[in-house]
Amino acid sequence: MKKMLPDDIRKQVQGLGIRHTSAGPFRGVGLKHPGIRFPSAPWLVAVLAVFVLLSSCAPKSGYKDVSVQELQAASEPNRIVLDVREPYEYAEGHVPGAILLPLGQVATQAAQLPKDAPVYVICRSGNRSAQASRTLVELGFKDVRNVQGGILAWQSAGYALER
Structure with a gap:
């Protein structure tokens, strides 16, 4: 197996459509697609946390x-x-x-x-x-x-x- 250098890794990651900024763990990590901007991981986690919190507080339908x-x-x-x-x-x-x-x-x-x-x-x-x-x-x-x-x-x- 070939030892990968940092530039090799960066090229492979770019080929997958993933971008990364070094502003902290998970900050700026997201998918790239022409014309579509995907949310970064912290933003997505925050939205999911709010959704879970609100859904657990919602009145239970049914019995x-x-x-x-x-x-x-x-x-x-x-x-x-x-x-x-x-x-x-x-x-x-x-x-x-x-x-x-x-x-x-x-x-x-x-x-x-x-x-x-x-x-x-x-x-x-x-x-x-x-x-x-x-x-x-x-x-x-x-x-x-x-x-x-x-x-x-x-x-x-x-x-x-x-x-």
Whole structure:
């Protein structure tokens, strides 16, 4: 392998369309293209950092995660509690007033529910309810709330189950 001298390296770098100024690390490094000016690395990093910061502060579209305490305290008169477990699990005990709609039927049966009412979605531990919550949002439901921890958290909090 041939030992490269600084001039050889500079020629190869220029051939790649990369320019460099010696004003500090990364300063002035960018691509060259006729008629197009590409941003230097520090500027690009700053723009990406601002984008990430703003996107993390933006309101999350979709459903909202809530605790079992928030469900217990919910006082909306038109609220719906949707239990997405299987029928045998529901029969073992569920949140008082909950409607059974197993996860596998959410996409096809959810149209029977009002899309503008608050919908609290619960399952055993919070995994199936998160899936159902995403599906409901995709179907156009406006106020979907995933109950974190599910029935297990409900029972751990000491709340009664209906059988």
